[in-house]
Amino acid sequence: MLSCKEVSHLNAARFDRPLSLRERFQVWLHLKFCDACIRVFSQLKFMRETMEQYRVGPSRNEKRHKD
Amino acid sequence: MPTPDNNTFRLEDLAEHRRYLFRYAIAQMRERDVAEELVQETLLAAVESSDSFQGKSSVRTWLTAILKYKIIDAKRRDAKSPVVDLASALDAEDDIEDFDSLYFKSDGHWQEPPPAWSNPAQSFENNMFWKAFEECLDNLPATTARAFYLREITGLETEDICKELAITTSNCWVMLYRARMNLRECLERRWFQSTSHRG
Numbered sequence: 001m002l003s004c005k006e007v008s009h010l011n012a013a014r015f016d017r018p019l020s021l022r023e024r025f026q027v028w029l030h031l032k033f034c035d036a037c038i039r040v041f042s043q044l045k046f047m048r049e050t051m052e053q054y055r056v057g058p059s060r061n062e063k064r065h066k067d
Numbered sequence: 068m069p070t071p072d073n074n075t076f077r078l079e080d081l082a083e084h085r086r087y088l089f090r091y092a093i094a095q096m097r098e099r100d101v102a103e104e105l106v107q108e109t110l111l112a113a114v115e116s117s118d119s120f121q122g123k124s125s126v127r128t129w130l131t132a133i134l135k136y137k138i139i140d141a142k143r144r145d146a147k148s149p150v151v152d153l154a155s156a157l158d159a160e161d162d163i164e165d166f167d168s169l170y171f172k173s174d175g176h177w178q179e180p181p182p183a184w185s186n187p188a189q190s191f192e193n194n195m196f197w198k199a200f201e202e203c204l205d206n207l208p209a210t211t212a213r214a215f216y217l218r219e220i221t222g223l224e225t226e227d228i229c230k231e232l233a234i235t236t237s238n239c240w241v242m243l244y245r246a247r248m249n250l251r252e253c254l255e256r257r258w259f260q261s262t263s264h265r266g
Binding site for chain 1: 083084087125126127128131167170171174175176177180181182183184187188190191197200218219220225240243244247248250251254255
């Protein structure tokens with residue numbers, strides 16, 4: 001079975017390239033037994049959402065002047 | 068949607084977008100001076116053409132569109148100057164093994180299993196979160212940051228990032244991996260484990 005280190009590489013790579021079937025299976029198998037790597041993957045997903053928010057910028061009234 | 072209380076933006080109204088725009092520019096222009104100049108030109112152009120902001124997109128999206136044109140122009144101007152070899156500027160010089168040993172034991176287990184983050188999505192509403200986030204981005208090594216911005220801000224595919232940075236595909240993946248892990252750890256330390264922002 002893959003180590004947490006190897007799974008981290010693959011979990012991050014999922015945001016940059018498609019994983020092979022074999023890689024996906026290996027990650028899936030690891031995540032069945034490893035809560036830490038599940039958490040890290042969800043945190044990486046959160047960071048992708050954060051970057052999406054960051055691109056849009058603040059949504060509050062942006063033309064306000066300084067109080 | 069922002070409703071203008073008068074018809075023009077002032078430069079200080081747009082200041083909060085400066086760092087974002089700088090990241091967008093530095094990803095493609097590499098030189099800080101050039102990137103800063105383009106951002107300044109963009110903000111001035113935006114102030115002058117405030118009327119063209121319809122409020123259909125966010126202010127940041129509108130500014131980014133202006134900046135895109137500035138970058139295209141600047142690249143066209145620079146097209147004749149020789150391409151600088153980027154290898155010297157690479158951050159990937161230190162071994163990936165060394166990087167991994169920050170987080171993992173030699174047997175591949177976590178040094179310390181990362182904890183769960185509570186209510187991450189709520190952070191978006193908090194200005195302090197965005198401040199911490201910007202600081203974490205600032206801490207990325209220069210070329211790693213450019214690779215990450217090209218991927219996550221410009222939205223390029225890895226292949227095109229490699230071309231833009233003149234590095235190999237595997238180097239590219241290593242950089243993106245580092246950027247993600249680095250940022251994850253930084254956000255955890257600066258935000259999710261810090262209690263100072265939870266009043």
